[in-house]
Amino acid sequence: MELAKLYNLSLLILGVLTVLSASGVIFLSIFGPIGKMPNTQKLNNSDLKFYSKTVYMLETISLCVLFIIAGGMMIACSFIQKDWMCLLSYMVIGLGITCAFALGTYYAITYSSFVNTKDNTLKTLSHWEDMFDCCGWVTKRPMPPCASSIGALL
Known part of the structure:
Protein backbone atom coordinates (compact mmCIF):
# COMPACT_ATOMS: atom_id res chain seq x y z
CA MET A 1 0.00 0.00 0.00
CA THR A 117 26.54 30.40 -44.98
CA LYS A 118 28.95 32.69 -46.80
CA ASP A 119 28.15 35.52 -49.18
CA ASN A 120 29.21 33.59 -52.27
CA THR A 121 27.19 30.47 -51.38
CA LEU A 122 23.86 32.28 -51.44
CA LYS A 123 22.41 32.29 -54.94
CA THR A 124 19.98 35.08 -54.11
CA LEU A 125 21.93 37.20 -51.65
CA SER A 126 19.97 40.34 -52.47
CA HIS A 127 16.74 38.54 -51.54
CA TRP A 128 18.15 37.52 -48.14
CA GLU A 129 19.57 40.99 -47.57
CA ASP A 130 16.19 42.53 -48.32
CA MET A 131 14.28 40.17 -46.04
CA PHE A 132 16.65 40.45 -43.07
CA ASP A 133 17.42 44.18 -43.56
CA CYS A 134 21.14 43.56 -43.70
CA CYS A 135 23.88 44.28 -46.16
CA GLY A 136 25.91 41.19 -46.91
CA TRP A 137 25.54 37.97 -45.02
CA VAL A 138 29.02 37.72 -43.54
CA THR A 139 30.86 40.60 -45.19
CA LYS A 140 29.27 43.96 -44.43
CA ARG A 141 29.11 46.33 -47.38
CA PRO A 142 27.86 49.91 -47.81
CA MET A 143 24.08 50.03 -47.90
CA PRO A 144 23.25 51.87 -51.19
CA PRO A 145 24.82 49.33 -53.58
CA CYS A 146 23.65 46.50 -51.36
CA ALA A 147 20.03 46.63 -52.49
CA SER A 148 20.98 47.00 -56.15
CA SER A 149 21.56 44.13 -58.53
CA ILE A 150 25.30 44.90 -58.48
CA GLY A 151 25.45 44.97 -54.69
CA ALA A 152 24.62 41.30 -54.33
CA LEU A 153 27.53 40.30 -56.55
CA LEU A 154 30.95 39.73 -55.05
Missing part, protein backbone atom coordinates in the same frame (compact mmCIF):
# COMPACT_ATOMS: atom_id res chain seq x y z
CA GLU A 2 2.88 2.37 0.72
CA LEU A 3 4.24 1.81 -2.77
CA ALA A 4 0.96 3.06 -4.29
CA LYS A 5 1.11 6.23 -2.16
CA LEU A 6 4.70 6.83 -3.21
CA TYR A 7 3.72 6.34 -6.85
CA ASN A 8 0.82 8.80 -6.51
CA LEU A 9 3.06 11.34 -4.78
CA SER A 10 5.69 11.04 -7.51
CA LEU A 11 3.00 11.52 -10.18
CA LEU A 12 1.74 14.61 -8.35
CA ILE A 13 5.24 16.10 -8.04
CA LEU A 14 6.11 15.29 -11.65
CA GLY A 15 2.83 16.78 -12.88
CA VAL A 16 3.30 19.99 -10.89
CA LEU A 17 6.91 20.35 -12.07
CA THR A 18 5.85 19.77 -15.68
CA VAL A 19 3.09 22.39 -15.49
CA LEU A 20 5.33 24.94 -13.76
CA SER A 21 8.28 24.49 -16.11
CA ALA A 22 6.08 24.65 -19.23
CA SER A 23 4.41 27.79 -17.88
CA GLY A 24 7.85 29.28 -17.26
CA VAL A 25 8.92 28.60 -20.83
CA ILE A 26 5.73 30.25 -22.12
CA PHE A 27 6.41 33.29 -19.93
CA LEU A 28 10.03 33.48 -21.14
CA SER A 29 9.10 33.11 -24.79
CA ILE A 30 6.62 35.99 -24.54
CA PHE A 31 8.43 38.37 -22.18
CA GLY A 32 12.03 37.16 -22.45
CA PRO A 33 14.69 37.80 -25.07
CA ILE A 34 12.69 36.06 -27.81
CA GLY A 35 9.81 38.49 -27.39
CA LYS A 36 12.19 41.44 -27.74
CA MET A 37 13.68 40.28 -31.03
CA PRO A 38 12.89 42.49 -34.02
CA ASN A 39 10.40 41.09 -36.49
CA THR A 40 10.21 42.92 -39.79
CA GLN A 41 7.06 43.05 -41.88
CA LYS A 42 9.08 42.02 -44.94
CA LEU A 43 10.15 38.85 -43.19
CA ASN A 44 6.58 37.97 -42.24
CA ASN A 45 5.31 38.43 -45.80
CA SER A 46 8.09 36.53 -47.58
CA ASP A 47 8.95 32.92 -48.21
CA LEU A 48 11.24 33.19 -45.18
CA LYS A 49 8.30 33.60 -42.79
CA PHE A 50 9.02 30.22 -41.21
CA TYR A 51 12.17 31.73 -39.72
CA SER A 52 10.32 34.58 -38.01
CA LYS A 53 9.99 35.20 -34.30
CA THR A 54 6.21 34.71 -34.40
CA VAL A 55 6.48 31.20 -35.82
CA TYR A 56 9.10 30.22 -33.25
CA MET A 57 6.95 31.57 -30.42
CA LEU A 58 3.81 29.80 -31.67
CA GLU A 59 5.61 26.47 -31.97
CA THR A 60 7.19 26.83 -28.54
CA ILE A 61 3.94 27.86 -26.85
CA SER A 62 2.00 25.04 -28.56
CA LEU A 63 4.53 22.51 -27.33
CA CYS A 64 4.35 23.95 -23.81
CA VAL A 65 0.55 23.72 -23.84
CA LEU A 66 0.92 20.03 -24.73
CA PHE A 67 3.22 19.58 -21.72
CA ILE A 68 0.77 21.50 -19.48
CA ILE A 69 -2.02 19.14 -20.57
CA ALA A 70 0.20 16.13 -19.83
CA GLY A 71 1.14 17.57 -16.43
CA GLY A 72 -2.52 18.18 -15.63
CA MET A 73 -3.29 14.60 -16.58
CA MET A 74 -0.53 13.39 -14.25
CA ILE A 75 -1.91 15.50 -11.40
CA ALA A 76 -5.41 14.13 -12.05
CA CYS A 77 -4.01 10.60 -12.29
CA SER A 78 -2.43 10.94 -8.85
CA PHE A 79 -5.89 11.52 -7.35
CA ILE A 80 -8.02 9.36 -9.66
CA GLN A 81 -6.68 5.82 -9.78
CA LYS A 82 -7.24 4.97 -13.44
CA ASP A 83 -4.56 3.00 -15.26
CA TRP A 84 -5.68 4.20 -18.70
CA MET A 85 -5.30 7.82 -17.60
CA CYS A 86 -1.74 7.24 -16.39
CA LEU A 87 -0.88 5.45 -19.62
CA LEU A 88 -2.42 8.27 -21.65
CA SER A 89 -0.46 10.90 -19.70
CA TYR A 90 2.78 9.02 -20.37
CA MET A 91 1.89 8.81 -24.06
CA VAL A 92 1.26 12.57 -24.20
CA ILE A 93 4.59 13.22 -22.43
CA GLY A 94 6.28 10.94 -24.97
CA LEU A 95 4.63 12.83 -27.83
CA GLY A 96 5.77 16.12 -26.31
CA ILE A 97 9.35 14.90 -25.92
CA THR A 98 9.36 13.65 -29.52
CA CYS A 99 8.01 16.99 -30.78
CA ALA A 100 10.54 18.91 -28.68
CA PHE A 101 13.37 16.80 -30.09
CA ALA A 102 12.11 17.34 -33.66
CA LEU A 103 11.78 21.11 -33.19
CA GLY A 104 15.19 21.31 -31.54
CA THR A 105 16.75 19.41 -34.43
CA TYR A 106 14.97 21.65 -36.95
CA TYR A 107 16.17 24.82 -35.25
CA ALA A 108 19.71 23.46 -34.85
CA ILE A 109 19.94 22.58 -38.55
CA THR A 110 18.50 25.97 -39.55
CA TYR A 111 20.84 27.83 -37.21
CA SER A 112 23.92 25.95 -38.39
CA SER A 113 23.00 26.52 -42.03
CA PHE A 114 22.67 30.25 -41.35
CA VAL A 115 25.94 30.36 -39.41
CA ASN A 116 27.91 28.42 -42.03
Whole structure:
Protein backbone atom coordinates (compact mmCIF):
# COMPACT_ATOMS: atom_id res chain seq x y z
CA MET A 1 0.00 0.00 0.00
CA GLU A 2 2.88 2.37 0.72
CA LEU A 3 4.24 1.81 -2.77
CA ALA A 4 0.96 3.06 -4.29
CA LYS A 5 1.11 6.23 -2.16
CA LEU A 6 4.70 6.83 -3.21
CA TYR A 7 3.72 6.34 -6.85
CA ASN A 8 0.82 8.80 -6.51
CA LEU A 9 3.06 11.34 -4.78
CA SER A 10 5.69 11.04 -7.51
CA LEU A 11 3.00 11.52 -10.18
CA LEU A 12 1.74 14.61 -8.35
CA ILE A 13 5.24 16.10 -8.04
CA LEU A 14 6.11 15.29 -11.65
CA GLY A 15 2.83 16.78 -12.88
CA VAL A 16 3.30 19.99 -10.89
CA LEU A 17 6.91 20.35 -12.07
CA THR A 18 5.85 19.77 -15.68
CA VAL A 19 3.09 22.39 -15.49
CA LEU A 20 5.33 24.94 -13.76
CA SER A 21 8.28 24.49 -16.11
CA ALA A 22 6.08 24.65 -19.23
CA SER A 23 4.41 27.79 -17.88
CA GLY A 24 7.85 29.28 -17.26
CA VAL A 25 8.92 28.60 -20.83
CA ILE A 26 5.73 30.25 -22.12
CA PHE A 27 6.41 33.29 -19.93
CA LEU A 28 10.03 33.48 -21.14
CA SER A 29 9.10 33.11 -24.79
CA ILE A 30 6.62 35.99 -24.54
CA PHE A 31 8.43 38.37 -22.18
CA GLY A 32 12.03 37.16 -22.45
CA PRO A 33 14.69 37.80 -25.07
CA ILE A 34 12.69 36.06 -27.81
CA GLY A 35 9.81 38.49 -27.39
CA LYS A 36 12.19 41.44 -27.74
CA MET A 37 13.68 40.28 -31.03
CA PRO A 38 12.89 42.49 -34.02
CA ASN A 39 10.40 41.09 -36.49
CA THR A 40 10.21 42.92 -39.79
CA GLN A 41 7.06 43.05 -41.88
CA LYS A 42 9.08 42.02 -44.94
CA LEU A 43 10.15 38.85 -43.19
CA ASN A 44 6.58 37.97 -42.24
CA ASN A 45 5.31 38.43 -45.80
CA SER A 46 8.09 36.53 -47.58
CA ASP A 47 8.95 32.92 -48.21
CA LEU A 48 11.24 33.19 -45.18
CA LYS A 49 8.30 33.60 -42.79
CA PHE A 50 9.02 30.22 -41.21
CA TYR A 51 12.17 31.73 -39.72
CA SER A 52 10.32 34.58 -38.01
CA LYS A 53 9.99 35.20 -34.30
CA THR A 54 6.21 34.71 -34.40
CA VAL A 55 6.48 31.20 -35.82
CA TYR A 56 9.10 30.22 -33.25
CA MET A 57 6.95 31.57 -30.42
CA LEU A 58 3.81 29.80 -31.67
CA GLU A 59 5.61 26.47 -31.97
CA THR A 60 7.19 26.83 -28.54
CA ILE A 61 3.94 27.86 -26.85
CA SER A 62 2.00 25.04 -28.56
CA LEU A 63 4.53 22.51 -27.33
CA CYS A 64 4.35 23.95 -23.81
CA VAL A 65 0.55 23.72 -23.84
CA LEU A 66 0.92 20.03 -24.73
CA PHE A 67 3.22 19.58 -21.72
CA ILE A 68 0.77 21.50 -19.48
CA ILE A 69 -2.02 19.14 -20.57
CA ALA A 70 0.20 16.13 -19.83
CA GLY A 71 1.14 17.57 -16.43
CA GLY A 72 -2.52 18.18 -15.63
CA MET A 73 -3.29 14.60 -16.58
CA MET A 74 -0.53 13.39 -14.25
CA ILE A 75 -1.91 15.50 -11.40
CA ALA A 76 -5.41 14.13 -12.05
CA CYS A 77 -4.01 10.60 -12.29
CA SER A 78 -2.43 10.94 -8.85
CA PHE A 79 -5.89 11.52 -7.35
CA ILE A 80 -8.02 9.36 -9.66
CA GLN A 81 -6.68 5.82 -9.78
CA LYS A 82 -7.24 4.97 -13.44
CA ASP A 83 -4.56 3.00 -15.26
CA TRP A 84 -5.68 4.20 -18.70
CA MET A 85 -5.30 7.82 -17.60
CA CYS A 86 -1.74 7.24 -16.39
CA LEU A 87 -0.88 5.45 -19.62
CA LEU A 88 -2.42 8.27 -21.65
CA SER A 89 -0.46 10.90 -19.70
CA TYR A 90 2.78 9.02 -20.37
CA MET A 91 1.89 8.81 -24.06
CA VAL A 92 1.26 12.57 -24.20
CA ILE A 93 4.59 13.22 -22.43
CA GLY A 94 6.28 10.94 -24.97
CA LEU A 95 4.63 12.83 -27.83
CA GLY A 96 5.77 16.12 -26.31
CA ILE A 97 9.35 14.90 -25.92
CA THR A 98 9.36 13.65 -29.52
CA CYS A 99 8.01 16.99 -30.78
CA ALA A 100 10.54 18.91 -28.68
CA PHE A 101 13.37 16.80 -30.09
CA ALA A 102 12.11 17.34 -33.66
CA LEU A 103 11.78 21.11 -33.19
CA GLY A 104 15.19 21.31 -31.54
CA THR A 105 16.75 19.41 -34.43
CA TYR A 106 14.97 21.65 -36.95
CA TYR A 107 16.17 24.82 -35.25
CA ALA A 108 19.71 23.46 -34.85
CA ILE A 109 19.94 22.58 -38.55
CA THR A 110 18.50 25.97 -39.55
CA TYR A 111 20.84 27.83 -37.21
CA SER A 112 23.92 25.95 -38.39
CA SER A 113 23.00 26.52 -42.03
CA PHE A 114 22.67 30.25 -41.35
CA VAL A 115 25.94 30.36 -39.41
CA ASN A 116 27.91 28.42 -42.03
CA THR A 117 26.54 30.40 -44.98
CA LYS A 118 28.95 32.69 -46.80
CA ASP A 119 28.15 35.52 -49.18
CA ASN A 120 29.21 33.59 -52.27
CA THR A 121 27.19 30.47 -51.38
CA LEU A 122 23.86 32.28 -51.44
CA LYS A 123 22.41 32.29 -54.94
CA THR A 124 19.98 35.08 -54.11
CA LEU A 125 21.93 37.20 -51.65
CA SER A 126 19.97 40.34 -52.47
CA HIS A 127 16.74 38.54 -51.54
CA TRP A 128 18.15 37.52 -48.14
CA GLU A 129 19.57 40.99 -47.57
CA ASP A 130 16.19 42.53 -48.32
CA MET A 131 14.28 40.17 -46.04
CA PHE A 132 16.65 40.45 -43.07
CA ASP A 133 17.42 44.18 -43.56
CA CYS A 134 21.14 43.56 -43.70
CA CYS A 135 23.88 44.28 -46.16
CA GLY A 136 25.91 41.19 -46.91
CA TRP A 137 25.54 37.97 -45.02
CA VAL A 138 29.02 37.72 -43.54
CA THR A 139 30.86 40.60 -45.19
CA LYS A 140 29.27 43.96 -44.43
CA ARG A 141 29.11 46.33 -47.38
CA PRO A 142 27.86 49.91 -47.81
CA MET A 143 24.08 50.03 -47.90
CA PRO A 144 23.25 51.87 -51.19
CA PRO A 145 24.82 49.33 -53.58
CA CYS A 146 23.65 46.50 -51.36
CA ALA A 147 20.03 46.63 -52.49
CA SER A 148 20.98 47.00 -56.15
CA SER A 149 21.56 44.13 -58.53
CA ILE A 150 25.30 44.90 -58.48
CA GLY A 151 25.45 44.97 -54.69
CA ALA A 152 24.62 41.30 -54.33
CA LEU A 153 27.53 40.30 -56.55
CA LEU A 154 30.95 39.73 -55.05
